[in-house]
Amino acid sequence: xxxxxxxxxxxxxxxxxxxxxxxxxxEAGVAFTSTYPGTPSSEISLNFFQMSQESDLYFxxxxxxxxxxxxxxxxxxxxLRSMAVMKHVGMNVAADALxxxxxxxxxxxxxxxxxxxxxxxxxxxxQDNRFYGKLSGLPVxxxxxxxxxxxxxxxxxxxxxxxxxxxxxRTTTRINHSTAVVTLDSIPPRVTKGTxxxxxxxxxxxxxxxxxxxAKLLEHIKEAxxxxxxxxxxxxxxxxxxxxxxNGVSFAYVKDAIKDLDVxxxxxxxxxxxxxxxxEALIQQFLKNCQKVLIVEEGExxxxxxxxxxxxxxxxxxxxxxxxxxxxxxxxxxxxQTVRECIAAYFGIPYTKPVPVDVSDVPEVxxxxxxxxxxxxxxxxxxxxxxxxxxxxxIYPTDIGCYTLGVLPPLSMADFLxxxxxSTGTAGGFSxxxxxxxxxxxxxxxxxxxxxxxxxxxxxxxxxxxxxxxxNGTTAMTGHQPHPGVDMSRLHLEGYGRLSIENVVKGLGxxxxxxxxxxxxxxxxxxxxxxxxxxxxxxxISEEMCVLYAKSLGLAKGKPFRVTDKCKNHxxxxxxxxxxxxxxxxxxxxxxxxxxxxxxxxxxxxENAILPVKKP
Amino acid sequence: MKTTRxxxxxxxxxxxxxxxKVLGEAALLADVPVRMSEIHGMAQRxxxxxxxxxxxDAQSSIISNGEADVLVGFEPSESLRALNxxxxxxxxxxxxxxLMPFTVNIGNGVYPDLDRLQELIREKTAKLxxxxxxALAKEAxxxxxxxxxxxxxxxQTGTLPLSADHVKEVIRTKTKKAFTTINLKAFxxxxxxxxxxx
Numbered sequence: 096x097x098x099x100x101x102x103x104x105x106x107x108x109x110x111x112x113x114x115x116x117x118x119x120x121x122e123a124g125v126a127f128t129s130t131y132p133g134t135p136s137s138e139i140s141l142n143f144f145q146m147s148q149e150s151d152l153y154f155x156x157x158x159x160x161x162x163x164x165x166x167x168x169x170x171x172x173x174x175l176r177s178m179a180v181m182k183h184v185g186m187n188v189a190a191d192a193l194x195x196x197x198x199x200x201x202x203x204x205x206x207x208x209x210x211x212x213x214x215x216x217x218x219x220x221x222q223d224n225r226f227y228g229k230l231s232g233l234p235v236x237x238x239x240x241x242x243x244x245x246x247x248x249x250x251x252x253x254x255x256x257x258x259x260x261x262x263x264x265r266t267t268t269r270i271n272h273s274t275a276v277v278t279l280d281s282i283p284p285r286v287t288k289g290t291x292x293x294x295x296x297x298x299x300x301x302x303x304x305x306x307x308x309x310a311k312l313l314e315h316i317k318e319a320x321x322x323x324x325x326x327x328x329x330x331x332x333x334x335x336x337x338x339x340x341x342n343g344v345s346f347a348y349v350k351d352a353i354k355d356l357d358v359x360x361x362x363x364x365x366x367x368x369x370x371x372x373x374x375e376a377l378i379q380q381f382l383k384n385c386q387k388v389l390i391v392e393e394g395e396x397x398x399x400x401x402x403x404x405x406x407x408x409x410x411x412x413x414x415x416x417x418x419x420x421x422x423x424x425x426x427x428x429x430x431x432q433t434v435r436e437c438i439a440a441y442f443g444i445p446y447t448k449p450v451p452v453d454v455s456d457v458p459e460v461x462x463x464x465x466x467x468x469x470x471x472x473x474x475x476x477x478x479x480x481x482x483x484x485x486x487x488x489x490i491y492p493t494d495i496g497c498y499t500l501g502v503l504p505p506l507s508m509a510d511f512l513x514x515x516x517x518s519t520g521t522a523g524g525f526s527x528x529x530x531x532x533x534x535x536x537x538x539x540x541x542x543x544x545x546x547x548x549x550x551x552x553x554x555x556x557x558x559x560x561x562x563x564x565x566x567n568g569t570t571a572m573t574g575h576q577p578h579p580g581v582d583m584s585r586l587h588l589e590g591y592g593r594l595s596i597e598n599v600v601k602g603l604g605x606x607x608x609x610x611x612x613x614x615x616x617x618x619x620x621x622x623x624x625x626x627x628x629x630x631x632x633x634x635x636i637s638e639e640m641c642v643l644y645a646k647s648l649g650l651a652k653g654k655p656f657r658v659t660d661k662c663k664n665h666x667x668x669x670x671x672x673x674x675x676x677x678x679x680x681x682x683x684x685x686x687x688x689x690x691x692x693x694x695x696x697x698x699x700x701x702e703n704a705i706l707p708v709k710k711p
Numbered sequence: 712m713k714t715t716r717x718x719x720x721x722x723x724x725x726x727x728x729x730x731x732k733v734l735g736e737a738a739l740l741a742d743v744p745v746r747m748s749e750i751h752g753m754a755q756r757x758x759x760x761x762x763x764x765x766x767x768d769a770q771s772s773i774i775s776n777g778e779a780d781v782l783v784g785f786e787p788s789e790s791l792r793a794l795n796x797x798x799x800x801x802x803x804x805x806x807x808x809x810l811m812p813f814t815v816n817i818g819n820g821v822y823p824d825l826d827r828l829q830e831l832i833r834e835k836t837a838k839l840x841x842x843x844x845x846a847l848a849k850e851a852x853x854x855x856x857x858x859x860x861x862x863x864x865x866x867q868t869g870t871l872p873l874s875a876d877h878v879k880e881v882i883r884t885k886t887k888k889a890f891t892t893i894n895l896k897a898f899x900x901x902x903x904x905x906x907x908x909x
């Protein structure tokens with residue numbers, strides 16, 4: 096049985112933040128769950144997926160976050176407790192649906208989980224999604240610990256049902272990817288089938304209806320604010336004259352800092368866990384009798400602006416600081432030392448910083464950047480494109496996935512990236528704005544996610560570009576999740592459809608479509624050359640399963656290669672930057688444990704010096 | 712309870728996350744408060760994996776520069792890279808078997824000299840325990856058990872409020888059955904090695 100389905104209340108378990116959230120959802124009786132995978136949220140969905148295999152919990156990998164939110168919104172409007180899970184930038188994709196869902200509301204509890212990524216461990220930006228609460232009018236809850244992450248999910252569902260609105264549960268990487276001991280509560284039965292009651296004049300958002308619904312939303316916000324004022328998630332600890340307001344993981348750093356600096360007698364802390372709407376009266380009460388107030392929050396000065404406004408309303412002129420020179424940054428993730436140092440500096444507490452060892456005389460340690468795996472098909476495709484366009488002035492708009500690692504030299508196959516799906520749209524723009532040849536890259540999962548509209552746009556507006564779809568049969572970057580093009584029978588899962596990228600592309604009316612097997616180097620170069628020479632929209636579908644995925648499915652059959660005596664040290668094989676290569680004694684070698692036998696290097700070698708390892 | 716902060720650094724695939732999970736489960740078994748955190752951006756693609764483990768009374772799950780009580784490196788150059796996490800009182804335990812970064816393999820970058828690396832760590836920290844953990848893992852039956860070798864060494868030093876029995880109990884019950892014997896042997900080999908190299 097899946098460990099998160101253990102129905103033994105009181106049992107203690109060591110859980111990752113994301114496991115704790117998934118468990119919290121199960122303890123809240125969630126019935127309907129959906130996602131588009133994205134780090135740092137991915138393990139929540141993975142656990143839903145696994146649990147759905149052995150229980151009546153429904154889970155789906157949706158095409159993108161907007162669809163994930165829409166299916167969950169429908170389920171919640173049919174009476175099922177539902178949850179849509181996404182990373183912070185996924186919320187941008189879902190935002191169109193979210194903004195009006197706030198007008199329509201829900202019948203059963205619905206939680207939208209957004210996982211922010213301060214420091215951008217694995218994201219293209221570090222936007223602060225608390226502002227989605229303000230923008231949509233929906234409540235926002237934020238846990239400070241792994242234990243609280245679990246506890247907040249049932250709270251969020253109850254709040255959602257009280258307000259008849261979806262609730263945003265906002266985490267950060269440091270909660271998602273921390274581990275702690277969590278005490279289990281019991282699992283209630285799930286309501287897995289609902290009924291939709293027609294009510295078009297409240298549910299169909301034509302202008303006349305929406306005017307009414309917006310007024311209703313404002314009422315709900317007022318109600319939410321009253322709940323935030325008295326919520327146990329917004330609480331005060333201590334009684335000193337130095338005030339600290341904090342949220343999320345910063346609360347842990349603040350608590351440790353107060354202990355380390357030995358100022359518990361002098362400080363009081365307001366922890367905000369219900370951060371939209373902010374508890375105005377509670378904050379005004381907290382500010383009274385404070386000599387000085389410090390706001391500790393990662394990301395934007397979201398609470399700081401609110402606290403300052405509330406103080407002004409109340410005629411309170413106490414000094415309030417947060418972001419700014421000598422204090423906290425809007426950049427990146429906090430850590431215990433930064434928080435301790437800022438608290439000491441702001442309140443004038445004597446403090447000696449810990450002294451890290453002096454590393455000035457330590458030789459530079461060679462970098463270990465993430466690279467495309469040995470045998471990765473993207474490397475083969477990139478090589479073929481490079482050869483096919485030799486001498487041409489090119490632009491390579493790229494997209495989000497493992498293949499973005501092609502940005503690193505010596506591959507250097509990425510020139511422009513905004514977000515999921517941007518390769519197709521920006522390719523069209525570059526093709527009109529310049530005379531350079533535009534060749535853009537997109538993965539299979541990203542193509543389904545949001546690449547298709549840009550391609551349709553290119554066909555309609557008659558752009559001249561080549562789109563290379565890197566089809567490796569899975570969503571590789573986030574851990575091999577399925578997408579609409581995946582053969583689910585390979586995973587022994589039944590009851591799924593499957594879309595062919597080739598049919599989709601041809602169905603859209605792309606005038607030139609070709610398919611390559613990227614491990615066949617010569618043929619691939621020829622096919623790409625033809626596609627690039629085509630005037631108009633051309634699509635190259637490069638089909639080869641992700642090597643890691645193939646290995647996990649037991650489908651990897653390649654035998655390792657070696658460099659023989661025929662090698663004349665041209666080192667052209669090194670141009671593809673395969674990590675199986677190493678130089679020893681001035682000569683190129685291949686690590687047989689890493690080589691997957693893709694044989695791309697063997698086809699590149701001008702001396703044919705790379706051959707399969709002989710069987711002993 | 713006294714707070715003990717441990718950083719474990721490794722290259723993706725060396726089993727760092729399993730090692731910290733075993734320690735976390737052992738802490739749960741021993742009723743020792745524990746918080747941990749992992750940074751593994753793109754570990755499967757050859758990057759560095761760092762785990763932070765905070766035992767005892769603390770709320771934070773990460774460790775600032777200069778604040779690690781113990782640094783465990785599964786790979787020597789990674790131990791050196793993580794030296795900024797240490798202070799003059801830090802105990803460092805490192806494997807001495809290198810995994811060459813790809814940058815070095817293709818001639819862009821020089822791998823640090825292993826003798827100099829040990830000298831530097833010894834000079835700057837309280838104590839260094841350095842040995843070839845990969846060789847001991849192979850002796851135990853699998854290079855994959857290098858994580859268990861280093862766990863054995865860590866427990867031998869007595870810096871954590873966890874006993875060898877607690878950790879071995881977790882290895883028996885929470886790691887893959889097929890590897891239990893190898894893992895336990897690797898743990899014992901690491902335990903003895905730390906005593907020898909102390």
